[in-house]
Amino acid sequence: MFDAILPHLPILQVIVPLIAAPLAMMIWRPNAAWGFTLVVTWATFGLAILLLQQVLAQGVIIYELGDWPSPFGIVYQVDAVNAFVVLIISSIAALVTTYAREGILKEIQGRNQTLFYAVFLLCVSGLLGVTITGDAFNVFVFLEISSLSTYVMVALGAQRDKRALSSSISYLIMGTIGATFFVIGIGLLYMATGTLNMADLADRISNLGDSRMVRAAFAFIVVGLGLKLAVFPLHLWLPNAYTYAPSPVTAFLAATSTKVAVYTLMRFIFTVFGTRFAFQEATLMYLFMPLALVGMFIPSLVALYQVNIKRMLAYSSVAQIGYMLLGISLASVLSVSAATVHLFNHALMKAALFMALGAVVYRLGNASIHTLQGLGKQMPWTMAAFVGGGLSLIGVPLTVGFVSKWLLIQSAFEADMWWLALLIVLSSLIAVLYVWRVIEQAYLQPIPEGRAVKEAPLSLLIPMWVLVLANFYFGIDASLTTRVATQAAEGLLGMGGAP
Amino acid sequence: MSQHHLILRIISKILIPPILLYAFYVQFHGDFGPGGGFQAGVIFAVGIILYALVFGLEGAQKVAPPSVVQVFMAFGVLLYAGVGVATLLLGGNFLSYDVLHPDLAHHSGQHYGILAVELGVGITVASVMISLFYSFAGRNAEIDDEDW
Numbered sequence: 001m002f003d004a005i006l007p008h009l010p011i012l013q014v015i016v017p018l019i020a021a022p023l024a025m026m027i028w029r030p031n032a033a034w035g036f037t038l039v040v041t042w043a044t045f046g047l048a049i050l051l052l053q054q055v056l057a058q059g060v061i062i063y064e065l066g067d068w069p070s071p072f073g074i075v076y077q078v079d080a081v082n083a084f085v086v087l088i089i090s091s092i093a094a095l096v097t098t099y100a101r102e103g104i105l106k107e108i109q110g111r112n113q114t115l116f117y118a119v120f121l122l123c124v125s126g127l128l129g130v131t132i133t134g135d136a137f138n139v140f141v142f143l144e145i146s147s148l149s150t151y152v153m154v155a156l157g158a159q160r161d162k163r164a165l166s167s168s169i170s171y172l173i174m175g176t177i178g179a180t181f182f183v184i185g186i187g188l189l190y191m192a193t194g195t196l197n198m199a200d201l202a203d204r205i206s207n208l209g210d211s212r213m214v215r216a217a218f219a220f221i222v223v224g225l226g227l228k229l230a231v232f233p234l235h236l237w238l239p240n241a242y243t244y245a246p247s248p249v250t251a252f253l254a255a256t257s258t259k260v261a262v263y264t265l266m267r268f269i270f271t272v273f274g275t276r277f278a279f280q281e282a283t284l285m286y287l288f289m290p291l292a293l294v295g296m297f298i299p300s301l302v303a304l305y306q307v308n309i310k311r312m313l314a315y316s317s318v319a320q321i322g323y324m325l326l327g328i329s330l331a332s333v334l335s336v337s338a339a340t341v342h343l344f345n346h347a348l349m350k351a352a353l354f355m356a357l358g359a360v361v362y363r364l365g366n367a368s369i370h371t372l373q374g375l376g377k378q379m380p381w382t383m384a385a386f387v388g389g390g391l392s393l394i395g396v397p398l399t400v401g402f403v404s405k406w407l408l409i410q411s412a413f414e415a416d417m418w419w420l421a422l423l424i425v426l427s428s429l430i431a432v433l434y435v436w437r438v439i440e441q442a443y444l445q446p447i448p449e450g451r452a453v454k455e456a457p458l459s460l461l462i463p464m465w466v467l468v469l470a471n472f473y474f475g476i477d478a479s480l481t482t483r484v485a486t487q488a489a490e491g492l493l494g495m496g497g498a499p
Numbered sequence: 500m501s502q503h504h505l506i507l508r509i510i511s512k513i514l515i516p517p518i519l520l521y522a523f524y525v526q527f528h529g530d531f532g533p534g535g536g537f538q539a540g541v542i543f544a545v546g547i548i549l550y551a552l553v554f555g556l557e558g559a560q561k562v563a564p565p566s567v568v569q570v571f572m573a574f575g576v577l578l579y580a581g582v583g584v585a586t587l588l589l590g591g592n593f594l595s596y597d598v599l600h601p602d603l604a605h606h607s608g609q610h611y612g613i614l615a616v617e618l619g620v621g622i623t624v625a626s627v628m629i630s631l632f633y634s635f636a637g638r639n640a641e642i643d644d645e646d647w
Contacts, residue, residue, distance in 0.1 A: 011583075011593040019580045022573030067595040118573075 009051045010063040010076040010132055013086060014142075016044055017093075017125035021118045030113035034101045037117040041094040041124065048090040052083040056484070060491075062134070071200040077134030081488040084340065085131045085263045088347050092255040093124045099355055099463040100248035103362055107160050107246040116156055120252070123149035127260045136272070137196045139264060140183050143228070147175045150257060154245040160365075167240030174237040178227030185220030188213055189272075201272050210277045218280060221268050229261030231325060232295030235318045242314035247358025250310065254317055255351035259343045262324050266336065270492040275331050288329035293423060295322030300430040304437070310367045312434055313353055316393065319427065320346050326420070327408055335411035337489035338404060341481050345392075345400035348474065352389035352467035356382050359456035359464065372438060374447030381465070382456050383442045388468040390435035392475065395428050399475040403482070504553070511553045518546040526621045530610065536617035540624025547625075548632045556636050565633055568626045575623025582615045 005012060020040040027033045055061060055078055063076040078086075097120070108116055126146025130139055151172045157164030190196060192213045193204040205214055223234075230238040238258075242250050273280050296319050303315035320342070327339025357367050359382045364371050376383045392399035405424060412420035455461070474481055526539035551559030583594045591598035596612025 008587060008593065011587075015580060015583065015593065019577065019584070022576045025573045026570055063592070065593055065595075067592050067597065 006050070006054065008063070009047055009054060010061060010078050011065070013044065013047050013051060013090075013132055014076075014125055014129045016040060016047065017121045017128065021121035021125065024121055025115060025118035027114060028111075030105065030117075031101070033114040033117040034097070034104070037121060038094075038097050040121060041090070041097045044124065044128070045087075045090040045094040048083070048087045051078065052087050052484070055080055055083040056487070071195055071197045074133065074135045074138050075197065076132050077199065078132055079488070079491045080484055081263065081267070081340065081492055082131050084484050084488050085259065085343065086128055088259060088344050089124065089127050089131065089256045092252060092347055092351050093120075095351065095463040095466060096248050096252040096255075096355075099251070099358070099460055102457055102459055103246060103248045103358055106362060108156050109159055112156060116153065116246075119149045119152045119156075120249075122146075123153065123252075123257075127256055130260050131263060134198050135196055136186050136189065136198055136201060140179065140186060143182070143264070144179055146257065146260070147179065147228070150241075150253060151175065153249045153253075154241045157245045157249070160246070160361075161244050163240070164244035167237075167244045171237040171241045174227055174234075178224045178234075180224070181220045181227070182224030185217045185222075185224060188217035188220065192217065198267070198272055202274065205272065206274060206276075210279065214273075215279050218273055218283070222265070222283065225261055225265045225268070229258045229265060230318055230321055232291050232299065232318060232322065235295075235299065235321075238318060239311050239314040242317070242354075243308055243311040247354065247361050251351050251354035251358060254313070254354050255347035258317065258321060259347055262321070262328075262339070262343060266328060266339070266492055269328065270331075270336070275493075281331075284329045284331055288325050292322045292325035292329055293420075295319060295325065296423065296427040297430070300427055300434070303434045304430065307369055308367055309369055309372065309438060310354070310357055310361075312438075313350065313357065316431065316434065317346075317350060319431075320350075320393075322427075323404065323408060323424070326424075327411065330411050330415050331493070332411055332414060333486065333489045333493055334407065334414055336492055337482065337485040338407035338411055340485040340488050341407060341478075342404035344481055344485070345404045345471075345474070348400055348467055348471050349389050349392040352385060352464060352471060353393065355460070355464040355467065356386040356389060359460045362456060362460060363453045369437065369441055372441040373445040374442070374451075375453075376439075376443035377447060378451075378453050379455050381461050385461075385464045385468045386442070387439060388471060390438065392471040394431045394435055397475075398472060400471050400478070400481075401475070403475055403478040407482070507553055511549055515546050515550055518549070519543060522546065522621075522625075526617065527614070529617055530613055536620025537624050539617075540621040540626075541628060543621070543625040544628030544632070547629050551632065551636065556633070560633070563629055565630060568630045568633070571622055572626040572630065575619045575621070575626065578619030578622065579616050580619075582612055582619070586612070 017040055024033045024036055027036060061078045065074045104113055104116055123146050126142045126149060129142030130146060133139055133142060151168050154171060155165055155168035189201060192208065193201055195201055195204060227234045242254060275281050299315045299318035303312045306312035306315065324339045324342050327335045361367050392401040395401035395405040409421040409424055522539045522543035525534035525542060526536060529535035547559055547563055586595050586598050587593055589598040597608040599611050600608040
């Protein structure tokens with residue numbers, strides 16, 4: 001049985017949640033649908049662990065769909081990078097499902113509850129598909145599956161706050177513009193090379209040399225993905241979508257969807273285009289790096305002034321994307337592995353933080369900073385989890401946040417840009433300020449009169465604390481994550497043919 | 500309502516059966532000529548939508564109840580993916596139709612595979628079209644200012 005599924009791991013990874021989605025829709029009882037989703041997401045997580053082990057042991061795995069060989073048919077090509085991102089997505093999906101039941105019962109009504117689980121599974125399968133596929137057009141298809149289901153999930157927040165509808169629409173418009181740009185880029189690439197297979201594309205582009213069409217394709221793809229991953233000036237959809245979505249959805253999106261876009265960007269820049277042409281190199285140096293630096297500071301400063309803490313964390317997510325972009329723009333093995341590690345680490349910290357906030361919303365109905373007054377005494381476990389996640393967000397030693405920043409600072413020194421290291425530390429100081437605002441309200445302010453709240457239920461606390469403890473575990477013993485990330489970075493830069 | 504638009508009602512009564520039949524033609528002739536699941540699904544849905552436009556939403560929903568449409572929506576996807584899983588279970592790769600009927604000379608496995616997959620596409624597209632129409636046609640009044 002076990003041996004029989006091993007050769008099919010790449011496709012099972014995508015197909016299990018994809019088949020489960022319509023099944024979940026046909027289960028009419030919310031609790032049964034939740035139980036089903038729980039089994040499916042944990043099974044997907046198990047498959048992801050097996051897949052990562054297989055990749056680390058054997059190297060690149062290629063799976064041909066319908067037995068069509070590589071440049072003609074769609075292939076799934078899994079190396080250390082994909083397998084790592086797949087692991088991030090499926091682990092967060094499993095934990096968020098465990099966490100979601102109570103929140104969904106409260107925040108979504110009636111039939112929409114079961115439909116939510118169907119849409120959630122579709123989203124998981126779309127994100128996994130984007131990550132695992134080796135075909136450029138297939139990336140677009142899966143990107144749209146995940147994006148469309150994300151718009152629906154954001155809109156489901158409308159029962160708690162009607163503004164979810166308008167933020168979902170604006171996300172839809174921005175996301176669709178992004179997808180259009182992306183597919184135009186793919187089309188131009190197809191015109192220039194006549195292939196859609198990523199490995200084949202990389203091959204032909206390097207033979208083709210520098211041409212205006214390839215440059216145009218590069219520009220379209222970078223802008224399109226930039227919209228999806230909310231790079232600083234293209235981030236306007238993100239704060240509203242994260243703020244008004246149901247809490248479990250926010251935790252899931254913050255931890256996975258932008259990560260997948262970052263992965264896709266790395267895949268296209270390093271594997272498909274390669275950095276040996278002057279145009280691509282200049283883009284990294286003169287476009288990505290300034291945007292990354294501005295992105296590290298301005299959204300952090302905006303986060304300082306937010307009243308809604310969910311929105312504050314959303315802005316902080318935009319700032320964190322700046323760090324990943326900085327890692328990409330330096331384009332060395334160390335910096336790309338820093339960016340990859342940060343994908344994982346940021347998923348851990350943001351999921352933990354948004355889950356803690358979700359517990360607050362579950363008990364008190366909103367996540368305004370005034371609501372948090374004195375909550376440290378009334379919901380001690382939830383607020384302690386928030387502090388844990390917050391420390392990690394700042395990058396305090398012994399947390400995962402420190403590991404990614406340390407690697408990033410090292411790669412800045414490696415590139416002889418000590419001032420970058422200074423800026424990274426400075427921007428972390430802003431994170432200290434906005435996390436402190438919450439801690440000050442929760443622990444140093446008195447409990448408002450007449451408010452009696454209980455601690456959040458265990459089903460919320462357990463997944464939250466698993467993530468918080470993971471924040472510390474992978475912060476103390478970073479050997480596993482950095483080893484995988486280094487291998488991933490070598491794969492990315494090696495396949496694209498670094499100079 | 501039933502007294503008005505006599506010509507419209509008679510003409511659509513005459514047209515709806517051929518429309519539905521044509522949908523099946525496009526569906527099952529898709530591997531030999533132009534057509535296939537998507538187009539067939541749209542044509543089939545048009546039959547139901549035309550009925551709803553002329554005879555009212557309630558009548559159409561008696562023929563195709565929204566809950567049944569939802570189940571079919573999911574069933575089509577399952578059929579498509581199910582073919583893929585069947586090929587997996589028969590020992591091939593995902594969606595490698597050849598294992599369905601290992602007669603390599605005539606590619607009959609490919610033939611059965613694509614037929615089943617296209618049927619899944621047709622069912623899902625038809626149900627999605629119908630339920631899109633239902634949700635627009637059965638929409639409540641505009642949202643009040645106070646709801647915002």
